[in-house]
Amino acid sequence: MLRLLLVLFLATPVAASAQEMRGHGGPVRALAISADGRLALSGSFDTSAILWDIERGLALAVLRGHESSVNAAAALPDGRFATAGEDGRILLWRMGRQEPEARLEGHAGPVAALAVSPDGGVLASASWDGTARLTPLSGTTPPAVVRQRGPLNAVAFAADGQSLITGGHDGAVRLFGPDGGQRRVVDTGVPVNGIVVAADGEIIAGGADGRLRFIAGDFTVAREVAASGTPVVAVALSPDGRRIAAAGIGGTVALVDRASGRIERTLVGPGLPVWSLAFRPGTDELVTGGGDRLVRRWRASTGEHLGAVVMERPSEALARLADHPGAEVFRACSACHTLDPDGGNRAGPTLHGVIGRRIGSAAGYDYSPALRRMDIVWSRDTIAKLFEIGPNAYTPGTKMPEQRVTDPDDLRALVDYIARATGAE
Ligand code: HEC
Numbered sequence: 287m288l289r290l291l292l293v294l295f296l297a298t299p300v301a302a303s304a305q306e307m308r309g310h311g312g313p314v315r316a317l318a319i320s321a322d323g324r325l326a327l328s329g330s331f332d333t334s335a336i337l338w339d340i341e342r343g344l345a346l347a348v349l350r351g352h353e354s355s356v357n358a359a360a361a362l363p364d365g366r367f368a369t370a371g372e373d374g375r376i377l378l379w380r381m382g383r384q385e386p387e388a389r390l391e392g393h394a395g396p397v398a399a400l401a402v403s404p405d406g407g408v409l410a411s412a413s414w415d416g417t418a419r420l421t422p423l424s425g426t427t428p429p430a431v432v433r434q435r436g437p438l439n440a441v442a443f444a445a446d447g448q449s450l451i452t453g454g455h456d457g458a459v460r461l462f463g464p465d466g467g468q469r470r471v472v473d474t475g476v477p478v479n480g481i482v483v484a485a486d487g488e489i490i491a492g493g494a495d496g497r498l499r500f501i502a503g504d505f506t507v508a509r510e511v512a513a514s515g516t517p518v519v520a521v522a523l524s525p526d527g528r529r530i531a532a533a534g535i536g537g538t539v540a541l542v543d544r545a546s547g548r549i550e551r552t553l554v555g556p557g558l559p560v561w562s563l564a565f566r567p568g569t570d571e572l573v574t575g576g577g578d579r580l581v582r583r584w585r586a587s588t589g590e591h592l593g594a595v596v597m598e599r600p601s602e603a604l605a606r607l608a609d610h611p612g613a614e615v616f617r618a619c620s621a622c623h624t625l626d627p628d629g630g631n632r633a634g635p636t637l638h639g640v641i642g643r644r645i646g647s648a649a650g651y652d653y654s655p656a657l658r659r660m661d662i663v664w665s666r667d668t669i670a671k672l673f674e675i676g677p678n679a680y681t682p683g684t685k686m687p688e689q690r691v692t693d694p695d696d697l698r699a700l701v702d703y704i705a706r707a708t709g710a711e
Contacts, residue, residue: 313330313576313577313578314329314561314562315356315561315575316328316329316335316357316370316561316562317359317562317581318367319565319566320361320365320367321361321363322567323567324341325337325338325361325381326566327349327369329356329358329359329369330356330575330579330687333352333354333355334348334349334352334685335350335351335356335359335369337379343621345621345622345634347384348622348685348686349369349384349386350654351377351386352369353373354372355396356371357398358371358399359400360400360409362378362402362406362409362423363404363406366378368400368402369400370399371396372396372397374395374397374413375390375391376389376391376409376421378423390411392421392429393413395414395415396415397411397412397413397414398412398437398438399411399439399441400412400441401442401443403447404447405447407422407423408421408443408448410450411441412440412441412452413437414438414439416434416435416438417431417432418432418438418462420432420450430464430466431466432450432452432466435458436455437454438453438454438455439477439478439480440452440478441453442481444483445484448463448464449463449469451481451483452481453480453481455478457473457477458471458472458473458478459471459489459501471505472501472505472506472507474491474507476495477493477517478494479493479517479518480519482521482530484523487503488500488502488508488544490521490523490530490544491521492518492520492521496512496515496516497510497511497512497518498510498511498521498530498532498542509547511549513534513540513549514533514534514535514538516534516535516536518532518535519534519535519559524565527544528543528544528545529541529543529544530544531565533559533560533574534559535559536559537559537560538552538558539558539563540552540553541586552589553584558576559577560574560575560576561576561577562575563575570585570586570587571583571585572586607703610699610702610703611696611703612700612701612702612703612704615696615697615699616700618689619637622634622686623635624636624638625638631650634651634686635648636648640704641665641666641669641708641710642665643664644663645660645661646660655683656681656682656684657681657684662681666701666705670700670701673697673700674690674697677689
């Protein structure tokens with residue numbers, strides 16, 4: 287049995303066989319899934335966002351642009367993604383580009399939540415600066431700004447697709463018209479941490495007391511459901527509107543039937559506590575991001591934690607090394623790096639031929655400017671050093687998420703595996 291995996295991945299044997307996406311150097315704080323259910327964007331306390339091919343369990347790109355924690359993510363109907371951070375920034379990303387396509391400024395404090403209008407025309411953001419902004423994604427109309435007492439944690443579009451619903455520290459859930467005028471308010475009595483809205487107009491607010499409040503069209507609380515013994519930190523609604531997932535900061539995820547308000551089940555398994563949740567359109571899957579830094583898939587109807595990662599079949603050379611102790615350590619790298627001659631670049635450059643290669647020189651890979659300027663030649667020693675002290679310390683400015691291999695035996699095994707698998711010896 288492996289003595290120690292990377293510090294990065296506090297994976298148990300159960301977790302190691304799970305349908306999981308590895309990559310982040312800190313808890314996964316934000317998740318969004320494309321409308322076709324194929325791609326996920328995760329945002330982390332480690333300041334990076336990672337774009338995933340869900341089915342293949344592969345990281346397609348590591349996106350850097352925030353200066354601190356990525357708190358929120360949203361998928362736009364046109365295929366782009368938005369991220370928002372503690373740095374107050376909102377960035378728009380287009381698949382295939384390493385740099386953000388647009389940067390929306392204006393918040394004077396951390397942005398806690400994002401929502402996209404159903405027609406994709408407006409991005410709503412809620413901030414601890416006490417405002418929510420409705421920013422048109424095309425044209426020159428300035429954003430509409432609404433204010434609430436104290437920090438805002440949650441935002442969603444109303445069923446009309448234009449009005450805005452906000453929730454925040456003051457416990458109020460408010461409805462604003464598209465012009466920014468307040469139309470309705472209800473006081474839930476506790477800080478509101480998450481809001482979802484069903485197609486029939488029902489609003490579900492997750493509160494700091496662990497309860498979900500079902501708010502009817504007339505803005506009265508029609509029902510309360512105790513979803514967690516600890517504050518609810520994330521709420522998601524299934525695409526068919528029938529199921530709500532609510533994560534409590536203490537480590538539970540409750541799946542609630544919306545019609546009856548009954549808790550169908552509570553997720554049990556690895557990866558808890560969960561910080562972020564999203565249902566996967568076109569499937570019955572719930573995707574979660576949590577404190578163990580992984581993105582995981584669950585079957586929402588049964589609560590089952592889904593099986594082994596769908597990894598591509600290894601080449602013959604790698605299959606021969608399957609029992610090498612370094613193969614297990616390398617699992618943490620394989621979402622982003624290939625070793626085969628024809629494996630190509632993923633979110634990270636190919637490691638084929640890495641031994642003896644100058645840093646930042648794999649053909650066709652778009653390195654960070656920092657890495658291109660460095661003067662390192664990769665060898666067993668320098669690769670070991672990279673993961674002994676961590677990429678941030680050894681290659682400052684790199685876009686590889688921070689991770690270390692703390693066990694000296696694991697580190698030796700990892701480097702030996704890379705050298706053998708890439709034909710260096
Ligand atoms: C989430 C994605 C991700 C994971 C996981 C990851 N890397 Fe990386 N790695 C990258 C990226 C992105 C770069 C390029 C960094 C840059 O351009 O600043 C990189 C660069 C490197 C380089 C330098 C390559 C060169 O051509 O100069 C090495 C070596 C490396 N990684 C090894 C590893 C190993 C070994 C692991 C597992 C312990 C690992 N990486 C895990 C994304 C990742």
